[in-house]
Amino acid sequence: MNDIQQEIARLSEEINRHNYYYYMLDDPKISDYDFDQLLQRLIDLERQYPEYVLPDSPTQRVGGTITKQFESARHLYPMLSLGNTYSEADLLEFDTRVRSLLNGPVEYVCELKYDGVAISLIYEQGVLTRAVTRGDGTRGDVVTANVKTIGSVPLRLQGDYPDLLEARGEIIMPYDSFNNLNAEREDVGDQPFANPRNAASGSLKLQNSADVAKRGLSFKLYYALGENLPENNHYARLRKLHEWGFRFPDVMEKVPDLNGVYGFIHAWDEKRKQLPYPIDGIVIKVNDFSQQQQVGSTAKSPRWAIAYKFKAERVSTQLLSVDFQVGRTGIITPVANLRPVSLAGTVVKRATLNNRDFIRDMDIREQDSLFVEKGGEIIPKIVGVDMEHRMPGALPVAFVTNCPVCGTPLQQHEGEAGVFCPNELHCAPQIRGKLEHFIARKAMNIDSLGEGKIEVLYAQGLVRNAADLYDLTYDRLFGLEKVIEDENGKTKTLSFKEKTVANILNGLEQSKTVPFERVLYAIGIRFVGEVTAKKLARRFKNIDTLANATQEELVEVEDVGERVAQSIIQYFNNTENLEMVMRLKSAGLRFETGEEQQSDSQRLQGMSIVVSGVFSIPRDDIKAMIERNGGKNVSSISKNTTYVLAGEKMGPEKRKKAESLGIPIISEEDFKEMIGTERV
Secondary structure (H helix, E strand, O other), rough: OOOHHHHHHHHHHHHHHHHHHHHHHOOOOOOHHHHHHHHHHHHEEEEEEOOHHHOOHHHHOOOOOOOOOOOOEEEEOOOOOOOEEOOHHHHHHHHHHHHHHOOOOEEEEEEEOOOOEEEEEEEEEEEEEEEEEEEOOOEEEOOOOHHOOOOOOEEEEOOOOOEEEEEEEEEEEEHHHHHHHHHHHHHHHOOOOOHHHHHHHHHHHEEEEEHHOOOOEEEEEEEEEEEOOOOOOOOHHHHHHHHHHOOOOOOEEEEOOOOHHHHHHHHHHHHHHOOOEEEEEEEEEEEEEHHHHHEEEEOOEEOEEEEEEOOEEEEEEEEEEEEEEEOOOEEEEEEEEEEEEOOOOOOEEEEEOOHHHHHHHHHOOOOOEEEEEEEEOOEEEEEEEHHHHHHOOOOOOOOOOOOOOOOOOOOOOOOOOOOOOOOOOOOHHHHHHHHHHHHHHOOOOOOOOOHHHHHHOOOOOOOHHHHOOOOOHHHOOOOOOEEEEEEOOEEEEEEHHHHHHHHHHHHHHHHHHHHHHHHHHOOOOOOOOHHHHHHHHHHHEEEEHOOOHHHHHHHHOOOOHHHHHHHHHHHHHHHHHHHHHHHHHHHHHOOOOOOOOOOOOOOOOEEEEEOOEEOOHHHHHHHHHHHOOEEEEOOOOOOOEEHHHHHHHOOOHHHHHHHHOOOOOOOHHHHHHHHOOOOO
């Protein structure tokens, strides 16, 4: 083993050890900064020497694998479903049946029933080799690359692990991750996920594992299978898996009889509201493996386990009316105004009706009584119509055909559920929404302004777009005020006094130092979120180059598909948007990257070059050399490609296509000779 291999192995081992301390023991030994430095060092080495990348490298946590289609695989052992019950009477029947089959006492293990996606993890010689979803119980989808990005999934086991192990558990999305994800989706005009389970499921099927890594998923262990595994009971075996590198379940308790099961259920029916992730019940298992075998299984479910599901708190209340709200991107959201009702500790007065299809499919009619639940114990949601209380002749709730604010006829894109108002530059709630987005923390971060102040400025006719903010003066602001009433009828006066005005003007001035990528995010191009804005800024360097980019150039940027590219082109084809951007540039905002636009030569002027394979230096450095010498990086080979720059392990399909089109293939040495330098 040479020095590079030894360093990669050492870094991998050290980072895996710190991951274990962090995710499995909640006992980090180094700071986040020091950990990131170790990880970046390993990433850099693996880029230069990919032949030395280990199968359990911790760099897989950050993702990057693209999966166009998920293959399926047969489970080593069938993934059976648990029988469900909602009543303690059914639990008594379950206990009676189990004890009669065993002719004696039985010890149970009680666990939380996680509300996520069941997953099977296969470890061979201690290394995670395959992750498969439940599927139909016999076969599931292979999602290994995506699961490897989840920090609580061990990539390599430790200690006296067996040659082959199957660990089963649930992939869940904690509430914080769910709320952050939905906020980001709403921010770019996408439909939010209905609940954390759907969000977790959708995340596991993303094609780019780097996107999965950002979703904040977590793995919860609940079972283990394999030949000749140690320990003779479920509880002790999961303890053993903890020694091998898994996190032991947060909540797991052995109880001697059914009374212990009841006590556990009653306690967690209340305590579950404090959990940071979703559960929907309790799982009860016979602890002893020999007893599990005696009790046996049906074709669908084990007889030695059962799931007690909590009843979601549900109430019925009358629909009084429907409001149609206009969001920042113009999407129309119907909201039900309900007769106030107490639900899960709060008074519910309003709940979303999602979209036009939801109202139609649910067949919601005027004055209907609707069933309301708390989705994930957080968000009130309509789950059905109480048909017993429907009034004779009740008319279906009619969805508006024109914008309820500006009157513009509504539109709907093919294949999308959302109906929207296209009058984005002259519809009041869209204007205010864009202004609120512009000043937000992740955008321009003008915290001296806020939703209330934006409403005052808009009502006074002082702002109609972001550029107007930079025309504000002390004299225009001082003395403005507005009486604001909250949902409980309490009022307060928002006044623009001397200190308030000074803070606003100072905040606007400070925002002129915000980097280009955040300014680009702030101007609110539809579908361009925070991450996409960074990638666009890095690729195009300044707003003028981006504004003039073609669709072909835009889709070459990672995460930019045809829909996003079209949205960018439409944005810059609008003269009002261009005028606003020009005014913002004149006001002093940063519309180019802070990087020095270093140029070595124009030897590659007009050339389009595809880079493929492994080189003596990182590929990003190769691409930077192309741009510094006037060339353009392109990702796919076409008749317009000038050269293909080929390193070791170049993809055979790319080589084949280049040869078929007669595109010259050059080596790294040819390239360096072409530009006349070896300086990186």
